[in-house]
Each structure stands twice: as structure tokens, then as C-alpha cells.
Amino acid sequence: MNTTLLKNSQKAFFLLVLLLLFVSAAPKEEERPTHVPFLDVVEYFDLNYEFHSTTGTIKLAKENRSLTLQLGSHEVYDSEGRIYHMRVPLLLSEAQILLPAGGVDIIIEHLLRLYVSWEYVDATFNTYKGPKPVRRLDQQQREKQITIPSNSVKTVIIDAGHGGKDPGGIGYNKIKEKDIVLKVAKELERELKGRLRGVEVIITRDKDIFLSLDERSEIANSANPINNPIYISIHANVSFNTNTRGYESFYLSLEPYNDDAREVASMENSVLEFEIENYNDYLREIINRIVDIEYRRESMKLAELIQEGLEENVRNESLNRGVKSAFFYVLKAVKMPSVLVEIGFVTNPEESSMLQTKEYAEKIAKGIADGIEDFTVIFSQTEGFTK
Ligand SMILES: [Zn+2]
Known part of the structure; x- marks a missing residue:
């Protein structure tokens, strides 16, 4: 009995020492x-x-x-x-x-x-997981990613916002959002096809046609889930203030980030007005749908990486307005990580004329493509964010 007691007290002492070591070695709390x-x-x-x-x-x-x-x-x-x-x-x-x-x-x-x-x-x-967050990958890390492992993003859906009877935002000199975003979406498609081997790139529209939100999400959701598809919707912004400029990325959330985000969301959601015949059914379906926040973490990461990619390519020609969350119907109906990118303000005279140049459209497309590429690399390295 004595030996057992001794063993137990030794054990307890040993555990206490371990605990003290752990406490003193634990990282200091960040502010x-x-x-x-x-x-x-x-x-x-x-x-x-x-x-x-x-x-x-x-x-x-x-x-x-x-x-x-x-x-x-x-x-x-x-x-x-x-x-x-x-x-x-x-x-x-x-x-x-x-x-x-x-x-x-x-x-x-x-x-x-x-x-x-x-x-x-x-x-x-x-x-x-560790002490340091994953940041942008350097070229060397990117080049390691030559072959696509099985657990990786194999489908990218690019959605060119608006189109046909829905012009989207009308900007300076009557420039239409639908035209600007189509050009950038097609440029992004070309860019991604050129650099992501083994990845299927789908574009929702490659000409000036109207697509309902249902049709857009049907195109997206027809991608096989086994291919870990991601969805990027390209839009351009409007503001009453013609000085407002910059690019921002939104991921889906039930609570808008702030009043501006709420405004962007209600503007982008206004496409529902063009779909009078099934507007109520659509709305009901969405309202009745169980809150689906499954892909929020991935969407947030994708939005962050796209913003970083844009910042590196656009530099001081525009302004990084950051990652925001908002409730967008088009993203709500899409069952995969999804981000809505507002590439700039068509109401700002300088930005809108810049957005119409091929050179700037290419920079925007490259920036978004960098973000997508980084996302696919991190996705593979972490086995779909499970590690
Ligand atoms: Zn839009």
C-alpha cells in the first residue's frame, strides 16, 4: 500500500512539473x-x-x-x-x-x-493552427504545384454579373457594369485556362445575354462536388459619390458587414426585379432554406486571397477596400465556396475609364487569378482545409 501511495504521489508530482513547464512555455496572449x-x-x-x-x-x-x-x-x-x-x-x-x-x-x-x-x-x-497564419505564397511554392493532387480544386466557375436586359450599375458616361464585367470575366477565363492545368474553367456567360440568378446557380451547382468547385462572381460597383473608388471582395454571410455592404448587397440583389414571374417563389425558397454557412470559412479565405492578389497587381492604381461579408442571393444559392468581387466603381470617372482599357482589365484578371491559384494550392496542402 505504501509503495502505491508513493507511486501516486510521484506521479502527481511529475504531472505538476509537466503542467508548470507547459504553462511557462505557452505562447503569450496576443493583444x-x-x-x-x-x-x-x-x-x-x-x-x-x-x-x-x-x-x-x-x-x-x-x-x-x-x-x-x-x-x-x-x-x-x-x-x-x-x-x-x-x-x-x-x-x-x-x-x-x-x-x-x-x-x-x-x-x-x-x-x-x-x-x-x-x-x-x-x-x-x-x-x-500554428502561431503564424498562412500568407501569400512565393513563386517557389507555386512552382511546386505542378501536378494536381486528387484532393484539389478542379473546377472554377466564373460568373460575369448581369447581362442582356439587366445592365447592372450605370456609371460615368453611361458605361454599363454588364459590359465591364464581361470583359474582365473573359480575361480571367483565359488567364486561368493558361495557368491551371487540369482545372476545368466554366464561365456563366461569354456574351451579352440575360441569365437569371437561378440559371447562374444551376450552372455552378451542376459542377461535380467531387471536383471541389469554387465560384467567383464578377461585378462592378456604383456610388453616389463619384470620388469613391477601389475593389472589394464579399463572401456570403447572414449579417452584412456594415451599412455599405448592406447597400451593395441590396443593389446586386435587385436583379430579382427582372425575374417578376418567379420572384416570389424564389424569395420564399431562399427564406425557407435552412441557414447554410458550410462554406463560409473557405469563402472568406478565397476572398482574402483575391484581395491580396488584386493589391499586388493593381498596386496604387486603385484602392483595396478589403474583404466584407454580405447577403447575396446569387451566392446563397451556390453550394460551394463563393466570392463576389466588385472590381471597381463605374461611377468614378478615372476608374471607369481605366476599367475600359485592356491593360487594366488584364491586371484585374491577373490579380483575381493569383488569389484563385493561391487558394487551390492551400486547398491541396491542407486537404481541403481539414488539416
Ligand atoms: Zn453587379
Whole structure:
């Protein structure tokens, strides 16, 4: 009995030393916000939740695990009654629930059972496996990617926005969005076919024809899922302010990034007006559809890489307006990672005349193609973002 006791205490001592070593070796916490919007956490990590307004409790669930939190409380309970402590409480501020950073850690560890670090910058979540995020790939890394492994993106769908009776945005000197985006989409098709061997490149329209949103998503969704298709919709922007310029990429979200993003979304969604006969059915179908945020993480990454690609090619000729999220019907109906790129403002006199030159259209196409290429490389290296 004595020897067992001794062994146990030795074991306990050994574990304690290990624990101390681990704690001292753990990376220092990055500077991060004390709270993050609860709904952003739910959306990013794809969690289920129930909010009981009478008691102010929130039950979060993932698979068969759950955690319970309460407004104003520092404590988090799991389904076995274990209690985890947050340094600051769960807050309600301006009709928004704010989750302490420590709560995010508890969710990641105990609900998701993941070992990732995270940051929340410019209202956007990022998680990282290691200490350093994946950044743009250098030429050497790109050249390694000569043969396409099985788990890779093998289909790219390029959607040229608007067309036919739907001109899209009307800009300076009556320049039409549908014409600008068709030129860039075709340039992008040529560029991708030239550099991505073994990848099928599909364009939704290569001439001035009208396509309904249903027809666009049908073209996209007819791609075999085994080919890991991705979807890039090309648009150009309008603004009442003729000085506004720059390019931005949107990924699908149920919550628009801000009022500007909401405006872009409602403008791009206005194509529904051209589809009077099935407008209501279409809308109902979308509203009734279960929230589908399966591809959000991939879409966000694709949007980031496209913005980086554009910035490298366009340099100071235009402005990087960043990655944003918005609710676009055309992206909602597409079952794959999808991004909507607004390549510039047709209402800005300089940008609109620049957008009409072959030289600038090529730069834009190259930038988007760089982003897509980087995405396909990372997709393969991480086996579809599973590693
Ligand atoms: Zn558009």
C-alpha cells in the first residue's frame, strides 16, 4: 500500500512539473478584445444556440456537447455540470450580446475540442493552427504545384454579373457594369485556362445575354462536388459619390458587414426585379432554406486571397477596400465556396475609364487569378482545409 501511495504521489508530482513547464512555455496572449459579438462567434464556428430572454441564459451546442452561459455572469457550465470561469462577464450592450474573449477560449476547447489560436480583427474572425497564419505564397511554392493532387480544386466557375436586359450599375458616361464585367470575366477565363492545368474553367456567360440568378446557380451547382468547385462572381460597383473608388471582395454571410455592404448587397440583389414571374417563389425558397454557412470559412479565405492578389497587381492604381461579408442571393444559392468581387466603381470617372482599357482589365484578371491559384494550392496542402 505504501509503495502505491508513493507511486501516486510521484506521479502527481511529475504531472505538476509537466503542467508548470507547459504553462511557462505557452505562447503569450496576443493583444485581443475583451469581448467579441456573440453572433459572430456563433456564425464563425457554426454553433447552434438557444436564447432564453426571460432568464438571460444562452445554451450553445455542437454535436452532442453543450455549454450554458448567462448574461452578467462569469460562469460557463457544461452538460456534466462542470464550471468554467471567465475573467469578465457575458454582456448585453446596445441589443448586442458580447462574449468575453475567455468565453471564446472555453468554446474552442470544450465545445469544439479544437486546438487553435484565434484573433478578431476588423470584425472578422481568424483561427490558426500554428502561431503564424498562412500568407501569400512565393513563386517557389507555386512552382511546386505542378501536378494536381486528387484532393484539389478542379473546377472554377466564373460568373460575369448581369447581362442582356439587366445592365447592372450605370456609371460615368453611361458605361454599363454588364459590359465591364464581361470583359474582365473573359480575361480571367483565359488567364486561368493558361495557368491551371487540369482545372476545368466554366464561365456563366461569354456574351451579352440575360441569365437569371437561378440559371447562374444551376450552372455552378451542376459542377461535380467531387471536383471541389469554387465560384467567383464578377461585378462592378456604383456610388453616389463619384470620388469613391477601389475593389472589394464579399463572401456570403447572414449579417452584412456594415451599412455599405448592406447597400451593395441590396443593389446586386435587385436583379430579382427582372425575374417578376418567379420572384416570389424564389424569395420564399431562399427564406425557407435552412441557414447554410458550410462554406463560409473557405469563402472568406478565397476572398482574402483575391484581395491580396488584386493589391499586388493593381498596386496604387486603385484602392483595396478589403474583404466584407454580405447577403447575396446569387451566392446563397451556390453550394460551394463563393466570392463576389466588385472590381471597381463605374461611377468614378478615372476608374471607369481605366476599367475600359485592356491593360487594366488584364491586371484585374491577373490579380483575381493569383488569389484563385493561391487558394487551390492551400486547398491541396491542407486537404481541403481539414488539416
Ligand atoms: Zn453587379
